[in-house]
Amino acid sequence: MVDALVRERANLGMDVLLPEVEDALRTVPRECFVPGLPLADSYDQHQAVVTKRAPDTDMALSSVSAPSIIATMLNRADLRPGQRVLEIGSGGYNAALIRHMIGDEGKVTSIDIDPEVIARAEGCLREAGTDHVHLAVADGEHGFPAHAPYERIIVTAGAWDVPPTWDDQLAAGGRLVVPMRVRGLTRCLTLERGSLPGWWRCLEVDMCGFVRMRGSGEHWERMPLLHEREGERVGLRLEDGPRVDTESLRASLEQEAVTLWADASVRADEPTDGQDLYLACQADGWALLTAQRGAIASGLLRPVVLSGTPALVDEDGTGFAYRTLRRSPHDQDRWEFGATGHGPHAHQNAQAMVDLIEAWDRDRQEHPSPRIDLVPASTPLEDVPTGRVVTKRHTRMVLNWTSRTPQPSCAADGS
Ligand SMILES: C[S@@+](CC[C@H](N)C(=O)[O-])C[C@H]1O[C@@H](n2cnc3c(N)ncnc32)[C@H](O)[C@@H]1O
Numbered sequence: 001m002v003d004a005l006v007r008e009r010a011n012l013g014m015d016v017l018l019p020e021v022e023d024a025l026r027t028v029p030r031e032c033f034v035p036g037l038p039l040a041d042s043y044d045q046h047q048a049v050v051t052k053r054a055p056d057t058d059m060a061l062s063s064v065s066a067p068s069i070i071a072t073m074l075n076r077a078d079l080r081p082g083q084r085v086l087e088i089g090s091g092g093y094n095a096a097l098i099r100h101m102i103g104d105e106g107k108v109t110s111i112d113i114d115p116e117v118i119a120r121a122e123g124c125l126r127e128a129g130t131d132h133v134h135l136a137v138a139d140g141e142h143g144f145p146a147h148a149p150y151e152r153i154i155v156t157a158g159a160w161d162v163p164p165t166w167d168d169q170l171a172a173g174g175r176l177v178v179p180m181r182v183r184g185l186t187r188c189l190t191l192e193r194g195s196l197p198g199w200w201r202c203l204e205v206d207m208c209g210f211v212r213m214r215g216s217g218e219h220w221e222r223m224p225l226l227h228e229r230e231g232e233r234v235g236l237r238l239e240d241g242p243r244v245d246t247e248s249l250r251a252s253l254e255q256e257a258v259t260l261w262a263d264a265s266v267r268a269d270e271p272t273d274g275q276d277l278y279l280a281c282q283a284d285g286w287a288l289l290t291a292q293r294g295a296i297a298s299g300l301l302r303p304v305v306l307s308g309t310p311a312l313v314d315e316d317g318t319g320f321a322y323r324t325l326r327r328s329p330h331d332q333d334r335w336e337f338g339a340t341g342h343g344p345h346a347h348q349n350a351q352a353m354v355d356l357i358e359a360w361d362r363d364r365q366e367h368p369s370p371r372i373d374l375v376p377a378s379t380p381l382e383d384v385p386t387g388r389v390v391t392k393r394h395t396r397m398v399l400n401w402t403s404r405t406p407q408p409s410c411a412a413d414g415s
Pocket of ligand 1: 061062063064065087088089090091092093094095111112113114117138139140141156157210211212213214215216217
């Protein structure tokens with residue numbers, strides 16, 4: 001598994017695994033944390049193993065995370081022997097890796113909101129022969145003050161915001177690694193304290209997916225449904241603005257669409273998550289379109305990523321455009337991007353999306369990632385650094401992705 005991870009990271013141009021991370025992954029027996037699973041599956045680098053689901057919705061509530069994302073997060077955490085570490089969201093495996101890396105002088109505290117998860121982790125850690133992991137049932141929104149301060153806080157559930165307790169409990173010079181929602185997309189942010197109290201600077205942004213944070217930090221985006229037929233459902237996911245007129249959007253989806261094609265394409269095996277984040281940083285009226293497969297089969301939608309496709313809602317909330325793609329007519333190994341618009345401003349919306357995709361294509365070599373800052377939510381807008389501002393409960397997230405096209409300073413709708 002570790003050999004495969006190392007090879008894949010090299011192929012994708014990712015940072016090499018730190019020797020300490022590699023050693024921990026080679027040492028801790030993952031099979032003890034996923035009992036009953038065939039060994040090949042336990043050591044599949046991309047397989048997260050769901051250990052608990054909500055009985056009513058079947059939504060995953062807990063899992064043992066996939067080795068590939070665990071490796072990335074441990075690399076970002078840059079753990080040293082002797083450190084005190086708080087893991088928010090338990091399962092045992094990651095805590096055992098951290099324990100291995102920080103050694104006997106260090107101290108890892110692993111908390112989970114769910115007593116069943118903690119009981120399970122306790123048994124697995126015993127089975128793996130790992131001692132000195134401090135497990136506790138607690139809501140991560142409040143951190144775990146009893147063992148603070150921590151040199152590292154590693155969050156392993158999808159958070160929407162950074163509560164002040166994490167700042168309070170992080171030691172000077174500490175680092176916070178947290179999967180966070182960025183305008184509806186989930187990205188793992190590596191954060192260090194910024195220039196003023198309560199300010200954070202993001203050092204790295206990585207692609208990831210995590211079960212949702214529950215408890216007092218839980219947050220749900222607005223999710224208007226645009227088409228309800230079973231197997232063909234289409235909806236939008238909106239973290240911040242824009243305001244939407246759901247009835248008009250529903251009607252617009254039934255009307256004839258306009259599709260325009262961008263002068264931008266990628267190889268079939270090229271990841272495009274950078275494009276999603278770029279569009280999220282640049283776009284006014286940003287939303288994610290979610291769909292069931294049947295909506296494409298029936299011709300209601302052109303091809304999209306079902307779990308979330310970049311979309312733009314127009315200013316009056318009555319129409320929208322979403323990104324689509326097709327195999328290039330000129331080169332079968334490449335995919336071309338386009339945009340499909342619906343509603344009274346269909347052409348204008350589709351053109352706006354195409355323009356952004358072309359800007360991404362021009363910018364992506366020179367500026368491969370955004371700048372993300374967090375400031376306290378109480379910071380007056382005039383004191384917030386320039387950029388696209390998304391206001392959350394505790395913080396304002398400020399997004400900047402340098403573009404060759406000059407961008408005006410702008411606040412996201414609703415902020
Ligand atoms: C992906 S799992 C953790 C995986 C684990 N770190 C491992 O070693 O593979 C996410 C966990 O976060 C927990 N969780 C969700 N909300 C939480 C919260 N507010 N506080 C603490 N834990 C939470 C869930 O119960 C779940 O067990």
